[in-house]
Amino acid sequence: MAKSIDVSDLNIYYGDFLAVEGVNITIPQKSVTAFIGPSGCGKSTFLRSLNRMHEVIKGAHVDGKVLVDGNDLYGADMDPVNVRRMIGMVFQRPNPFPTMSIYDNVLAGQKLNSKKMKKSEADTTVERALRQAGLWAEVKDRLDRPGSGLSGGQQQRLCIARAVAVQPEILLMDEPCSALDPISTSVIEDLIHELKTEYTIVIVTHNMQQAARVSDDTAFFNLAGVGQPGKLVESGRTEKIFSNPDNPATEAYIQGRFG
Amino acid sequence: MTTTLQKTPEPFDLKSELQEHQLPLWVPKAIVAGAAVVGVLLAVSGAVSIAQAVLIGWALTWALPIASRVVEGGRKASDRTVTLLVSSAFGLALIPLGSILWLVISRGGPQLSAEFFTYSMRNVVGEGGGIYHALVGTLLITAAATIISVPIGLFTAIYLVEYGDGNRLSRSITFLVDVMTGIPSIVAGLFAYALFVIFFGEGIRLGIGGAVALAVLMVPIVVRACEEMLKLVPNELREAAFALGVPKWRTVVKVVLPTAISGIVTGVTLAIARVIGETAPLLIIAGLTDSVNFNLFSERMTTLPVFTYFSVKFPGVPPEASIDRGWGAALVLIIIVMLLNLVARAVSYFFSPKGER
Numbered sequence: 143m144a145k146s147i148d149v150s151d152l153n154i155y156y157g158d159f160l161a162v163e164g165v166n167i168t169i170p171q172k173s174v175t176a177f178i179g180p181s182g183c184g185k186s187t188f189l190r191s192l193n194r195m196h197e198v199i200k201g202a203h204v205d206g207k208v209l210v211d212g213n214d215l216y217g218a219d220m221d222p223v224n225v226r227r228m229i230g231m232v233f234q235r236p237n238p239f240p241t242m243s244i245y246d247n248v249l250a251g252q253k254l255n256s257k258k259m260k261k262s263e264a265d266t267t268v269e270r271a272l273r274q275a276g277l278w279a280e281v282k283d284r285l286d287r288p289g290s291g292l293s294g295g296q297q298q299r300l301c302i303a304r305a306v307a308v309q310p311e312i313l314l315m316d317e318p319c320s321a322l323d324p325i326s327t328s329v330i331e332d333l334i335h336e337l338k339t340e341y342t343i344v345i346v347t348h349n350m351q352q353a354a355r356v357s358d359d360t361a362f363f364n365l366a367g368v369g370q371p372g373k374l375v376e377s378g379r380t381e382k383i384f385s386n387p388d389n390p391a392t393e394a395y396i397q398g399r400f401g
Numbered sequence: 402m403t404t405t406l407q408k409t410p411e412p413f414d415l416k417s418e419l420q421e422h423q424l425p426l427w428v429p430k431a432i433v434a435g436a437a438v439v440g441v442l443l444a445v446s447g448a449v450s451i452a453q454a455v456l457i458g459w460a461l462t463w464a465l466p467i468a469s470r471v472v473e474g475g476r477k478a479s480d481r482t483v484t485l486l487v488s489s490a491f492g493l494a495l496i497p498l499g500s501i502l503w504l505v506i507s508r509g510g511p512q513l514s515a516e517f518f519t520y521s522m523r524n525v526v527g528e529g530g531g532i533y534h535a536l537v538g539t540l541l542i543t544a545a546a547t548i549i550s551v552p553i554g555l556f557t558a559i560y561l562v563e564y565g566d567g568n569r570l571s572r573s574i575t576f577l578v579d580v581m582t583g584i585p586s587i588v589a590g591l592f593a594y595a596l597f598v599i600f601f602g603e604g605i606r607l608g609i610g611g612a613v614a615l616a617v618l619m620v621p622i623v624v625r626a627c628e629e630m631l632k633l634v635p636n637e638l639r640e641a642a643f644a645l646g647v648p649k650w651r652t653v654v655k656v657v658l659p660t661a662i663s664g665i666v667t668g669v670t671l672a673i674a675r676v677i678g679e680t681a682p683l684l685i686i687a688g689l690t691d692s693v694n695f696n697l698f699s700e701r702m703t704t705l706p707v708f709t710y711f712s713v714k715f716p717g718v719p720p721e722a723s724i725d726r727g728w729g730a731a732l733v734l735i736i737i738v739m740l741l742n743l744v745a746r747a748v749s750y751f752f753s754p755k756g757e758r
Contacts, residue, residue: 198640226644233641237637240660251645254642254655
């Protein structure tokens, strides 16, 4: 399990518009890498290009290389559907399927792909995923209830359970706590700490304290001005980025005297 | 000395700033009730006609905005004026509905009997007979039209929303669907007739031809309804499915359609209700018969609207019994449409995603 990602010279476009330019970064396996930076600098766009979710948007495309264990995700013979099976994603707003129960939501990856499963195997998968997401104790007596009846924090953990139930190699998280209260946030941060023993985790966050708390490595994105492409300014160990960054812009952003 | 500069500020009274004169709560009710009483009394006394009495009563309700302007001031008077105008428009819209219902129920209601529903018009002269053959025809032809138009309409809507993405083809389809919405129903009937004449020759009358004509009218309504419903499905759900490694077609079938199903079923039911009362196209292609016909693919087939038309237009001698049957058939048609609307509501209630209501 768990793979590292090597990105080289990645340019990301929306139609003709170059949104993110020239990213080179290595994301180590079984660790948490945080992307920080101001709004509109391309953190989320870059994250979505790591599991080919970017191209779901009309006209969006990339050039460059994203290597996972030496395989280029954008190679000609790569199937985006298989890429997304291997690289799971959790979104900013909790999005459980409203037509499904909690149980079915966790198994959504298997059920939507009509994968045949024995009842006992399915039960084990659901329990394991919900335990990993720290939700088992709260929902084990109401697995047949609709997923949309849970609170926001619970829904987000349900979405995490859904993502880990398909046993991906890598887990991408796009501001997973921005719609949550501090208590739910801390539950999810603890969860990220536990998940990194098994998964490579990449998280986009606007919250600098959160980046400092949960991540091993940090990458700072910035853009020169409106209409200009976003760029990766600097990346490295979180302690170094937060205490002694190489680039003055990084220091300014982290210390809150930006602009 | 200039006194103007030394003007003392007027004492500021917060309470009087916040207070406003207001009509007592009972006044609007009293004015409306009074106007109604005057109208009813005038109508009962016979001094004026009912229409005049209604107009006088309505004119009297304008006392409310006038009183409001005198007591409460401009803003609230405008509010009451617009409220009165909107309620009047609502009442005006209800008049034709109410009068049609009243007329059809009072004339058609006495016709409803076991015989009326179980007998056809075969060999019936004068009194007796029923609408069994027309009921069968209406249900069969409408069901066939639904079976033809729902797959076409639903797949078109799926293409437009999920795959078309505003390209040239999807824009032309949308345009053509809009044009199709405006096709007069008689043209749809002539189209179906011309189509079947190609295969079966002049003078062909078939139930399935009527179904084709109704399907031509239904498809654009179904496309529109399904398109709107599919657009309402949040993109986040599609992305959630994609991120789990689910292919696009499975996402459409297993996530998008189930989420939108209640709206789609409602839309289809309303489309059925819309075409079930069509007369002109069925007159051309399905024809008229007095016998029960269960076979869509052979011989003529009567439907309720066509039956109503002929019962009233060509009643025979003596005409009373036939005209009464026409009213009865019209009432049955209205009841069917009402039931369809109730079914649509029930479906949208039971199929809508749980946990959100």
